[in-house]
Amino acid sequence: MKKILLLLANGFEAVEASVFTDVFGWNKFEGDGTTELITAGLHPKLTCTWNFTVIPEMLVSDINVKEFDALAIPGGFEEANFYEDAYDERFLQVIREFHEAGKPIASVCVAALSLGKSGILEGEKATTYNHPTSIRRAQLREFGVLVQDDYIVVDHNIITSSNPSTGFDVAFLLLEKLTSLENVQQVKNLMGFN
Incomplete structure (x- = not known):
């Protein structure tokens, strides 16, 4: 069984997290059955951007990266205090450990800023929230990232x-990295994407 850690910062967007829970949940029951997703956060209770409350299955302090095969991180809103957790050293250390182990890391929208802050994107290509009125791409560039003008x-x-609408595509890409393209096509078909 391949285990995916869904790392949640207080103030995360529920929809950006739910794409991972749904895609990997569908794979567990309807796909090849080889994946299990575990949620983790810095606090025993987290509040999403729009006040939805979530209880993560484990705390960051209890994570053993060796037990996991991949990392997924949804973005969130500054107004909901997302960056307090997303830039917390304990949160960033989890990212660094996954990267040092060479394990796949998937982020949606502004979660790329956590990756940038951790240092793992320095000199690498990446993107983040791309609306013309947003400062997030400039912030990502400040971490030494080669910011790209691409969807993913x-x-x-x-x-x-580049934005919340990419969520399902990111989750399916991560599933493909952990299983196969054929399996992803089967799960997408069952979920009504084909």
Whole structure:
């Protein structure tokens, strides 16, 4: 069984997290059955951007990266205090450990800023929230990232994306890295994407 850690910062967007829970849940029951997703956060209870409350299955302090095969991180809103957790050293250390182990890391929208802050994107290609009124791409560039004007960027083992609408595509890309394209097509078909 391949285990995926869904790392949640307080203030994360529920929809960006739910794409991972659904895609990997569908794979567990209807796909090849080889994946299990575990949620983790810095606190025993997390509040999403729009006040939805979530209880993660484990705390960051209890994570053993060796037990996991991949990392997924949804973005969130500054107004909901997302960056307090997303830039917390304990949160960033989890990212670094997955990267040092060469394991796939997938982020949606502004979660790329956590990757940038951790240092793993320095000199690498990536993207983040791309609305013309947003400062997020400039912020990502400040971390030494080669910011790309693309919907989704895959560089080595890291997936970054440009906005919340990319969520399902990012989750399916991560599933493909962990299983196969044929399996992803089967899960997409069952979920009504084909």
